[in-house]
Amino acid sequence: MKKTASNKSGYNVILVCSDRLLRQKIIHDINLSGKYNLLSCAENGFALLHQFGKYGDQADIVISDLFLEGINGIEALQVIRQHSANIQFMVYSALFQKDLYPIMKKIDVSMYCPKNELSICNGLESLSRNSGTTDIQLFDWEEYMYLEPLYKKNSQTNLSGLEIKIIEAISNGSSNKEIATDQHLSLRTIESNISQLLKKLSLRHRVDIVRFAYENGVCATSCSIFRSGKCETDSLFRRKND
Incomplete structure (x- = not known):
């Protein structure tokens, strides 16, 4: 089940990114857009689960790398899905991970895009416009x-x-x-x-x-x-x- 976030003050986002430079750029773009509220940032899977425990009831979207230290992003998202059927997952990776597609589908991932600032931010914009879509959106993987x-x-x-x-x-x-x-x-x-x-x-x-x-x-x-x-x-x- 996909959630259409109430747009009272924008979408509430939890960001997970272990790459400091990329994380800073995404945070800057999210804050600059004025369409999203950045609830928290995490650098690894453990931190993601901790932040979800604090802000999960407020979050509309979790943006996460598929691969993180401690607990992989895909594993952390599986845990989160057990506690929330409505939160949307947007995932990314440096290389296309065809083997993980069945798991992404099983946990109801909304969007999958390459690991770069432009794809992630444009993908987030696309996701917010098409939040009712039931299939995984493969964003910017055409090449x-x-x-x-x-x-x-x-x-x-x-x-x-x-x-x-x-x-x-x-x-x-x-x-x-x-x-x-x-x-x-x-x-x-x-x-x-x-x-x-x-x-x-x-x-x-x-x-x-x-x-x-x-x-x-x-x-x-x-x-x-x-x-x-x-x-x-x-x-x-x-x-x-x-």
Whole structure:
């Protein structure tokens, strides 16, 4: 059952985010909008359950990362759902988690979006306009949904949307810090994703990522070539005939 929040003074929100920089940006956007009341913030699953104990009867929406320290976000939300049938869940993650979709559906998640400031804030706006929807809204995952079938040659090259963006950024000469800023993620998160990406592709160095991108046409696949008919990036591995 989905709850349509009474709009007496806006939607009451509990935010859960372990990434300090991203959390600060979301808080700023929420406060700036004037449409939401931020009841509390939590950094991990335990803190979320504690904050729900204090503010659960007032909360309309819980925004949470699927993966948190202590207790995972998805596990904490399962506990919360046992005590509240009406509160709406908006969840996010850096990479699309298809395996968790059945659990999200079971606990009546309202919206699932990528882990970045723009997607989360725009997703919250969309959720507040469509609070009566009964299905999970997959917000801003279109790129992943479109690209996934193109990288099914083998498990090694089954790249996520974030991984493709990292490959593009590296091939354009961006530093880890610049990539983190552009993707609204922490430097540690980007460094971890690059390390995992190197292992996934059996590569050793960043320059090998550029070579992989050129040989596999990742740039042409992930940019606007399919929409405009030509490659519009200045990537080092763009197709020569575009």
